[in-house]
Amino acid sequence: MDTMRDRFAPVVSRLLDEDPRVAVVLAEIGKDGFAEAMARHPERVINVGIREQLLVGAGAGLALTGLRPVLHTFASFLVERPFEQVKLDLGHQDVGAVLVSAAASFDWPAGGFTHMAPGDVALLDTLDGWTVHVPGHPDEAETLLRHAVAAGDDKVYVRLSTQSNARGRAVDGVRTHTVREGRGGVVVAVGPMLDAVLDATETLDVTVLYATTVRPFDAAALRRATEAAGTGVVLVEPCLAGTSTAAAGDALADVPHRVLGLGVGRRELRKYGTTDEHLTAHGLDAGSLRERIGGFLRAPGDA
Amino acid sequence: MTITTERHRGHRDLPRLMGLMTGDEKHGPAATSTLDALWVLYDRVLRVTPGRLDDPGRDRFLLSKGHGPMAYYAVLAAKGFLPVEWLPGFGSYDSPLGHHPDRVLVPGAEIGSGSLGHGLPIAVGTALGLRARGLDEPRVWVLTGDAELDEGSNHEAIAYAGPAGLDRLHTVVIDNSSASHGRPGGIAARFEAAGWSALSVDGRDHEALYAAFTAPHPGRPHVVVARVEPKAA
Numbered sequence: 001m002d003t004m005r006d007r008f009a010p011v012v013s014r015l016l017d018e019d020p021r022v023a024v025v026l027a028e029i030g031k032d033g034f035a036e037a038m039a040r041h042p043e044r045v046i047n048v049g050i051r052e053q054l055l056v057g058a059g060a061g062l063a064l065t066g067l068r069p070v071l072h073t074f075a076s077f078l079v080e081r082p083f084e085q086v087k088l089d090l091g092h093q094d095v096g097a098v099l100v101s102a103a104a105s106f107d108w109p110a111g112g113f114t115h116m117a118p119g120d121v122a123l124l125d126t127l128d129g130w131t132v133h134v135p136g137h138p139d140e141a142e143t144l145l146r147h148a149v150a151a152g153d154d155k156v157y158v159r160l161s162t163q164s165n166a167r168g169r170a171v172d173g174v175r176t177h178t179v180r181e182g183r184g185g186v187v188v189a190v191g192p193m194l195d196a197v198l199d200a201t202e203t204l205d206v207t208v209l210y211a212t213t214v215r216p217f218d219a220a221a222l223r224r225a226t227e228a229a230g231t232g233v234v235l236v237e238p239c240l241a242g243t244s245t246a247a248a249g250d251a252l253a254d255v256p257h258r259v260l261g262l263g264v265g266r267r268e269l270r271k272y273g274t275t276d277e278h279l280t281a282h283g284l285d286a287g288s289l290r291e292r293i294g295g296f297l298r299a300p301g302d303a
Numbered sequence: 304m305t306i307t308t309e310r311h312r313g314h315r316d317l318p319r320l321m322g323l324m325t326g327d328e329k330h331g332p333a334a335t336s337t338l339d340a341l342w343v344l345y346d347r348v349l350r351v352t353p354g355r356l357d358d359p360g361r362d363r364f365l366l367s368k369g370h371g372p373m374a375y376y377a378v379l380a381a382k383g384f385l386p387v388e389w390l391p392g393f394g395s396y397d398s399p400l401g402h403h404p405d406r407v408l409v410p411g412a413e414i415g416s417g418s419l420g421h422g423l424p425i426a427v428g429t430a431l432g433l434r435a436r437g438l439d440e441p442r443v444w445v446l447t448g449d450a451e452l453d454e455g456s457n458h459e460a461i462a463y464a465g466p467a468g469l470d471r472l473h474t475v476v477i478d479n480s481s482a483s484h485g486r487p488g489g490i491a492a493r494f495e496a497a498g499w500s501a502l503s504v505d506g507r508d509h510e511a512l513y514a515a516f517t518a519p520h521p522g523r524p525h526v527v528v529a530r531v532e533p534k535a536a
Contacts, residue, residue: 043435051459054424061428
């Protein structure tokens, strides 16, 4: 199966052909995929070299002239390194862009911590007005990329990963979907965590929600789910543990509830290896999830 | 958009306009370091007027050095971009005029600035965007300070813009010797090494500024280093 990132250049290259507003800015990473598009649209496919602050600042300048910039590099270099540019050149200037990252939390574990960004979504959460898509399959990535580029002048982050569920689902760029209904709690699986969550909850009487657009957080969907399944809530995210617990807490602010946030731990493991080994180390494989979700939702005192 | 009806303010009115913000007509060199360069740009170089703020074909001026913006506001007021009546409220809660400018609040301000090192990268993108839209006429100007060039983001922009041949891009560096660690070889040399056209002039001499601002620079971005009194003086 191809990866989400394999879809990125072909999809955005088509959008470059279709929409004269679309422009792509790269900082070396990912340029091969855009070689043809760059030949066709030399003024709208721009590689600034290894300059990530300029990547974001130039994207803002393009937006100020009315274009729809798509900015791409690894998450560490797109969100973390030029964070002040993201905050000021886009947010404070009141212009939009589509940020498309690769490498996610640990797509390349052998590359080490320099290329891991589990905190990217949490970091963007300190800013106002961002839409955040976390697709769980290449087909969903394609759909969400199109939504992102078409979203007027909004500020949109699309988090691409090699982690993937076995099959894609119908996603609409807005809503959280109900995958399974139960009565003993709600588990929200974010993007590529769905398969492991379904596996882990197979024998549990729980509702499973699937979220690929996590900001704005679909508070209404979570509330509806808790009405039938109770207000014990587990969030399983492919990024930093707790990234969405505040959003879930806000959704349930006026009812007694319990929330457990599962995801990537803060502690740097200093391990290489494979993505699966890192998922296991962070307790995000199906076996660990079964234990942690079951333990939390079976705990006494649940509504 | 509020446009003042007074049209005849000139360079000699600027100290009075600045005084409306500070309550003081005697401004130190730091407060006025940008004043003459800004005046010559807005008076004789930039093709932008209060009536053209939404015109895609207008020239863009990006104040990157958003510190001490009184000279900027005074010039914008003198040229009718914002009402003179706004000036006395400078820095107050309901005033659109902060100690760093906000493009969302200040008519004619192309960017909000204050944090150093953002204007030049945004100007690079603006030049690229105008080119992509087929707008070959508008020129992009960005003003930085000499110490602001310490920011690495500016070096990313300088190093890219030269080889990319962004000949619509212009930078004016106000050099008041405020960088703690100066530049061996001078500021202009840094730009020239990156393929820019560069001129250094007396930042108080209007004719010299005008000549440097309008010097041809085919195929290359252009920088004018405007030397003024040292900040420490």
